[in-house]
Amino acid sequence: MIRASLFDPIRIGSLPLRNRIVVAPMCQYTAEQGRMTDWHTIHLGNLALSGAGMLVVEASAVLPEGRISYGDVGLWDDATEAAMARVLDAVRRYSDIPVAIQLAHAGRKASCAKPWDGGAQLPPDHALGWQTVAPSAIPFAETDHPPVALDRGGMARIRDAFGEAARRAARLGYDAVQVHSAHGYLLHQFLSPLSNRREDDYGGSLENRMRFPLEVFDAVRGAFPAEKPVMLRVSGTDWMEGGWDVEQTAAYARALEARGCAAIDVSSGGLHARQQIPVGPGYQVPLARAVRQAVGMPVSAVGLITDFDQAEAIVGTGDADMVCLARTILYDPRWPWHAAAHLGARVKAADQFLRCQPRQFPNLFVAE
Template structure:
């Protein structure tokens, strides 16, 4: 009998996850004009067999200028939607795990080169660059162009783009969407007083700084059918003095809770790499934020923070620091991380019929 907390079932919205392991969004920088390629078929086909409870596809832009790099996925028209549908259909051939996709706009952190090349920001007048946008015309301390300050009319357009991309995501077969309000991208830029210096209704007070992200949430919720769910990923802190912090995150999370948010995915940092002061990076270093938010909201909480040891993930769930644990880079390194965790913890994991014979002799009950 399974006694592992990590391998117990729990729902997000109407979807029952077989365990508490979530594969978070991890950009692949391998799209062509926003369209998924064969790399995505191989990459996500592999992860779909991982045994995790849920898979969230990488940041997918609501418009071309909302991409992080020129090789990011998009969901802004029928061509990008059709290309990504092939990936969803491919995963569905042999996996029934709930699938989500992260809907995003990179804001001033857009127009970059590929991460494994230089990770540099590309000038607006370069072949693969473009003019970035943000709540305020403030460049990052680490580079990038001075972004165009969005007008109120342009903000409304982006809100609609989030809604349209989310509707496309559900139409092509995703179960859920995750709205990206973390890591210094556009929604986070509006939340943080470091990047939002506006003096209109979208800036200044916490209520005003939350206005754009909550307008996005309301617009997305309005177009999603009742049999689905949406989540929001946040940075609980900027790790910058007088920036966005946990107390503000709690207020924001409560507003999301009121709006029927299906889950909150709690990360940290990313607003400005030159200004942030990170603590020592160690396993679970951001779990305290998830734990604090879990005490304040009804919706499930996904915790993150360099967690690669199954026993540490088990402990986090047992101690109610989070409802789910996101395993990102660890899953790239070992796409069967969930299998190995189940073996170590005495849990069970879903595996394709073709692989059932592969369970090691001591773990004959490993696979469902």
Template structure:
């Protein structure tokens, strides 16, 4: 058996293989409510043969949307809509399902990518005032975000504590706290965006404080069957910003607090970032952090080929690999990977007859 198709455990949750479909925003929700698009999209990915499907960045409060069309989980209406979608997905797939809980902070109130992604004015029908640790906008020329005071920070922590209760009721298997890609929790971590002088800014322990409060709040409310992990950025790719050394410290602290896994990405906080994008360009970050901790680490970023993914695992650079856009392009990526590596997958019985003649080992019946 290949490493890619061997099981791995994230705390209480065991995955049948090490292929993770990471969160990918669909910009297709209605007032935070999941739509028919989500039923189709997630239903398709749930037939992929991957080991884990993590739902897109899901806002814990209305201000936390990246765009007006992003998914949310903050009230009975958003919970009910997601319950309907997940009911359809679960009927036909037993794939483990997680959800990424997020707050966009100063990167909120943005247009959908195909509409340009620019920030929308607060007085526009699709805009609203955004919040951040400090009054520094993400893009030059954007209005300064509102600075969160301690009461506002406490409300954010409470929102992050409320959403997992709903996720638990929905039967989801995993919570991923989004502390990456320049969104609110990452904004508090990085000295480029956090210029506070109170207990939430300045020193590294102070900049970690909000994420620690959120993590502890989430762990306190979810049932023991649920895995809880964190997605982090290992580097801002800007001098003087968040970097690998700070990420390694964060990883050790999170592990000591009971974190079940880390999902290691990079960038997204500062327009000045300079990245040499190539296959595996973020894998060294995952490898460095994996060397410091015992909990599983997910690598992500231009991992597109089965032998590439297998090599990452065999060289102990990560414990699992995230295949994002590659999975959108080829929703049967895991099937094709199993065929290439001499492994097998368990498809839904409706698909058993499509097994290729020259790969008769590929499908295993349930």
């Protein structure tokens, strides 16, 4: 059997993963008042049987006004926690894949229609909309209703909500938490000088712009069990002159690692409506490589990783320690199986699936 780096085990803090493939968090816009539905049971149950090393549950808002859309999942009260518990119980009944949750607040990019309904922001006077908040009163798009600039009390409320959501995640038995600090959402809005024009201790210098995101990370780390990892997703660049860039990302990653961050997933963009992204296969991998050179914790690459040899090369050459798959694994929920067959590796499969092992790959499946 040929050794494939993609299928080497890895540890995120104390959490062991069977391989280096992570199912990225993907919003489904199918929650009801923040509560997961039967769709999430089907969706997450399917991905839990993919053979990946870890499954990350979609961005879950820590407050109702932190949702991207009215269809977003939340984890802010007993009702949202109970709905999530029902889904997780079903998933865990038939899979032992480590499951993490991404905790989020959309900031000025909240209060939007569902993507298949156009995705435009809904103003506060819309029946399904609400007033957004941000570090500064600067809208994402010129046509958006301006956000309200957060005062210290509002920031404290959001910070504490992240901590409370982490405590709920612990009660639900999640194996890890990921803090969403990417894609132009609230914590990214504080990081970027394009969206953060504050003149207090939370704006201006890099140290000041990192202050609130780091306070949120500390709140999550302090509320989640010490033996379990807390991770973070970041946009490595705004793809805009004068914006957040990879050098600042590296500094942010070092500060996070010093506070106990166990792993970082490097994406990009989402902060500015006029971003110019050079989209192509693996276009964000150089960002992950730069961050990996700056820290000792595991680093994930994400974005247009679709080919088996491409993923193997990313991990095998050390550009990143893991690859995160989103649209790729929606299109092919058995991508890890197919990658293992292609690379001559082995992959975990449920007992109910063992009979489908291809004759040409008699050693593909590992049943445990």
